[in-house]
Amino acid sequence: MSAIVTSGLSKTYKSLGKAPVHSLRDLDLTVDENEVFGFLGRNGAGKTTTIKLLTGLIHPTAGRAQLFGVDTLLPDARRMVGYMPEQPYFYEYLTPKETIEFYGRLRGLTVAERQQAWEQISELLDLRDIADRRIRGFSKGMRQRVGFAVALVGDPPLLILDEPMSGLDPLGRRMIRELILKMRDRGKTIFFSSHVLSDVEEICARVGILVSGKLAACDRITALVGDVPKSVEVCATGLTAEFVAGLGDYVLAREERKEGGHRLVVENTEAANQLATEISRAGGMLLSLHPVQESLEDFFTRIQEGTQISLPEEAQPAALAAAEE
Numbered sequence: 127m128s129a130i131v132t133s134g135l136s137k138t139y140k141s142l143g144k145a146p147v148h149s150l151r152d153l154d155l156t157v158d159e160n161e162v163f164g165f166l167g168r169n170g171a172g173k174t175t176t177i178k179l180l181t182g183l184i185h186p187t188a189g190r191a192q193l194f195g196v197d198t199l200l201p202d203a204r205r206m207v208g209y210m211p212e213q214p215y216f217y218e219y220l221t222p223k224e225t226i227e228f229y230g231r232l233r234g235l236t237v238a239e240r241q242q243a244w245e246q247i248s249e250l251l252d253l254r255d256i257a258d259r260r261i262r263g264f265s266k267g268m269r270q271r272v273g274f275a276v277a278l279v280g281d282p283p284l285l286i287l288d289e290p291m292s293g294l295d296p297l298g299r300r301m302i303r304e305l306i307l308k309m310r311d312r313g314k315t316i317f318f319s320s321h322v323l324s325d326v327e328e329i330c331a332r333v334g335i336l337v338s339g340k341l342a343a344c345d346r347i348t349a350l351v352g353d354v355p356k357s358v359e360v361c362a363t364g365l366t367a368e369f370v371a372g373l374g375d376y377v378l379a380r381e382e383r384k385e386g387g388h389r390l391v392v393e394n395t396e397a398a399n400q401l402a403t404e405i406s407r408a409g410g411m412l413l414s415l416h417p418v419q420e421s422l423e424d425f426f427t428r429i430q431e432g433t434q435i436s437l438p439e440e441a442q443p444a445a446l447a448a449a450e451e
C-alpha cells in the first residue's frame with residue numbers, strides 16, 4: 127500500500143478584498159511505503175501548504191489525499207503521522223522529557239507506553255543529557271532534535287517534516303539526515319520538504335519539485351538529472367598558447383592549469399573526440415577526458431527558469447506580493 131496518495135489536491139486561499147492565492151494546484155503524487163521522499167521548492171512554492179493538507183491542518187479546496195488509504199479529512203489519518211512543523215513551538219518551561227510525556231498523553235498512550243516512548247526516543251535522539259533541562263535555553267539544533275522527537279511519539283509509520291534542516295549548521299543538518307536514514311531503516315516512510323538541494327540529493331531516492339504551486343517534476347534523482355553529461359572537460363599538456371587560442375568555437379571554455387597544461391571544456395563526447403584528435407595532431411598529450419554530470423541543482427535551476435507562472439490574471443498581484451514577503 128502507498129503511504130501517501132494525492133489526486134488533484136488543490137488549495138486556494140481566499141481572503142476578503144484580496145485576490146485568491148492558488149497555493150497548490152492539482153497535485154497528483156504517490157509516495158511508497160518505506161520511501162524517503164524529498165519535496166523541493168523555493169520559498170512560497172506551496173510546500174507548507176501541501177504538508178498542512180496532508181496532516182489535516184487545513185482542508186483542500188479541491189482534490190483529495192490519503193495516508194495509508196485513509197482520507198486526510200478523517201481523524202484516523204492523523205494517527206499514521208508524526209509531524210514536525212517548519213517552526214516547532216514548545217512550552218519553553220518544559221523539559222524534553224516532559225514534552226515527550228505531554229505529547230504521549232495527547233496521543234493517548236498509557237503510562238507504560240509513555241515510559242517506553244521516552245526510553246526509545248531519548249536513546250535514539252541522544253536526549254538523555256538534556257532530559258531535564260528547560261527548552262528555553264536550547265540552541266536551534268537542540269530544538270530541532272526535540273521537534274523530531276515529538277514527531278516520533280506514538281511510533282507512527284509516516285513522518286512528515288517541514289524543512290527539518292532549515293536554520294541548522296552543517297553538523298545539525300547531518301544529524302537530521304542521519305536521523306531520517308535511521309528512521310527509514312526502521313521501516314518508516316519519510317516525507318520532508320526543503321529548499322536546500324544538497325540535503326535532498328544525499329538521502330532521497332525520489333524527489334518532487336514544486337514551482338508556484340505546481341509539481342514541475344517528480345522522479346528518481348538519477349532519472350531527473352539523466353545520464354547525458356552537460357559538458358566534457360579535457361585536460362592536455364604540450365600545447366602552445368596560439369594553438370589553444372586558435373581552437374574553434376566548439377571549445378566553450380579554455381584555461382591554463384596551475385599544475386601545468388590546459389583545461390578545455392566542450393559540450394559533448396563527440397566534440398571531446400574532435401578536440402582529442404586536434405590535440406594529438408598538434409603534438410600535445412591528452413591527460414584526461416572527464417564528462418561533467420548535471421547536478422540536481424543544475425536541474426532545479428533549469429526547471430525554475432523553464433516553468434512559466436500561469437496564474438489567472440486576477441490572482442497575480444496577490445501571488446506576487448506574497449512571494450515578495
Ligand SMILES: Nc1ncnc2c1ncn2[C@@H]1O[C@H](COP(=O)(O)OP(=O)(O)O)[C@@H](O)[C@H]1O
Nearest residue numbers: 139147149168169170171172173174175448449
Ligand atoms: N493562510 C494563508 N493565506 C493566504 N495565503 C497563504 C496562506 N498560507 C500560505 N499562503 C501563500 O501560499 C503560497 C505558498 O506558501 P507556502 O505553502 O507556505 O510555501 P512554502 O512552504 O513552499 O514556502 C505563498 O504565496 C503564501 O504566501
Ligand SMILES: [Mg+2]
Nearest residue numbers: 173174175212
Ligand atoms: Mg514552508
